[in-house]
Amino acid sequence: MYALVGGRVFTGEKTVFNRAIIIDEKKIKEIVKTEDLDTLYPNIEKKDIGGNLIAPAFIDLQLNGCGGVLVNDNLSAETFKIMNETNIKYGCTLYTPTLITCEDEKIESALQVMEDIEDIESLGVLGLHIEGPYISADKKGTHREDLIRVLSDKIIKKISKSKTTILTLAPENAKAEHIKTLVNGGINVALGHTNGTYEEVIEKKPYGITLATHLYNAMSSFTHREPGAIGAVLDSEDIRTGIIVDGFHCHYASIRIAKKLLGERLYLVTDAASPAGTDMPEFMFEGKRCFHKDGQLRNEEGNLAGSVLTMDQGVRNLVEHVGVSLEEALRMASLYPAKAVKIDDRYGRIAEGYTADLVILDEKLELTDVIVKGKSRR
Template sequence: MILKNCRIFDGNSFINDTAVLIEDDKIIKTLPESELSDYTDKETIDLNNSVLSPGFIDLQLNGCGGVLFNDDISRKTLEIMNETNQKYGCTSFLPTLITSPDEKILKSLDLIDNMNDMEQIGVLGLHIEGPNISLEKKGIHNADYIRILSDDMVDRIASSGNKTVKIITMAPEKAQPAHLEKLKGAGIHVSIGHTFAKYSECESKKDYFKNATHLFNAMTEFGSREPGVVGFIFDKKDIYAGVIADGFHSDFASIRIAHGVLQDKLYLVTDAVSPAGTDMKEFIFEGKRVFHENGKCFDENGTLGGSALVMNAGVRNLVHHTGLPKEEALRMATSYPAKAISVEDRYGFIKPGYVADFAILNDNFDVLGIVAKGKYKKFN
């Protein structure tokens, strides 16, 4: 299959007058449109001058399309999440399990361990968010389940390794060095989040934290006398940080400031929950009733409980409200998250040998169609 008459964003920059040749689920080559006469035997799709971007990658997705991973840890849930994601240009994601009992962690590990075709339904691995988090910064997480994981559970997570678990979120003050060492050794990205730590507590474990979970939210703020977790992330500059660009979790000016510091280490996440992509008004999140109103998800106390953001809307917000260039907003949804979990050798770019995952967009970032694992699907 050949995709032509498009403005290709290749994960770095825009390239013109170029087509993409796909075979099965891989990109074979990009080629000048002037050479298309050599490929008359190939199915050719005219994209009518649309933007062709790598498929968006969401590294923190609790649910969408009316389902929640914490509620139903099953392949069916993942399939619904993937189908919903595709409508918004997202072709890869990390299903995210928030603080929950050991039984749910084990069930999620077993599910992904035994799923040989998980990438075919968009799953790149798990994001386990908690339970080693701070009560003071728990957000919507259920306090009854917050705890320090046992040695056996850490061994079990590490045994699955990076193929199954891409990210685990922990508060530094609740993370034991021996556990951090084991998780790091297994290739799992340990992410700093839901933490009440001081800068010094982060500094003492700096070698273990390579990611940060929803920057600004559920972490100690930057101050003149106590730099806090935000100050630690800004100071290190080598930590990949996710940010929720929905206008509720962070002021857009704060995102712009963070981008000025972190540059290519800042990537877009949704932290979406079941209402994303639906008109649901409320749902239960690990025992808590959460309401959805005007795009905002919150409990009866006003605490944010995930988001209803979808990836293409996040990209649009970065451009329209944060003022980032279109190319940089697209990088934050494609190549930057790919690098943040070390899959940039296969995902996040339009290059020969890469997985054929694309989002087809108009200039307002509406999704006109997608290509997922080499299969074309038109929406509008």
């Protein structure tokens, strides 16, 4: 057991001062006033963070790869370990490895890999994010069109019983009973890569669509006569959505507009691929050659193919370019994604009983330490 002292504490709700965070193994035991620390814990080890800011660690709900590895290339415990270690360097301690459009055999193999890992959270993994192949060919992005298809009764039964956290689909191509089956299996259903009309999205939403994947990108556009999928998300009262804040996927003004409309329902994702955290010049993404240049990932057709964004840079971009307050940017990177997948009872806050996953940031919002399950990683 030890105490973190000497800094500001952002609890996930507010910033407090003159507090000590008591860490007991993997958990936060309590937060006490600094002046009471010696009385309550007379012999406790103190770690002074030098006036920096302590906040909940980041959670990324859309991550194709990083550190030179890609989920679609090699879905294995070793891949997860590399991704986790890379994420930790940038303050992210939890993520959903994201599998994009591929064959049923690869999906089934992925489900088995997840099942074989007894404690996925020890690798920073919340569960699988299956993004496609149940999407729209018109909004395929870098996904392979020849593999896009509709959900089958056979595969949906397997997915609904698996360690899958999110499944992204195009509502206009989905059966209502399939959406309900997924939701009953504890899976968060997201709309994405969809060319659906406003009405088509609204029609399927009541069956259990609660999330949207990378707002604006690969969605039918908003116009004054046809609000499209984007309009359906912005007009809803309960759909939560990730957004990629790298300056390439969305104009910063578009992010600012979405933030005003959606409030806490908008959260930060990276949609990163294997070059993130490396200087890899190119990579293969499900048979498509993609290039890393000028901070962007694009395939040979010129389409964006994921990003090289990291969560800490996303937080800085929110503050510096979007104009979001620091507290709100931190919520978008931790508390709000935790709420989106219903784990905010143990992650996303600094509070008694919560997992001790923390970041320590200096005045420039650069990481000085990352604490994972109570252990410093710097």
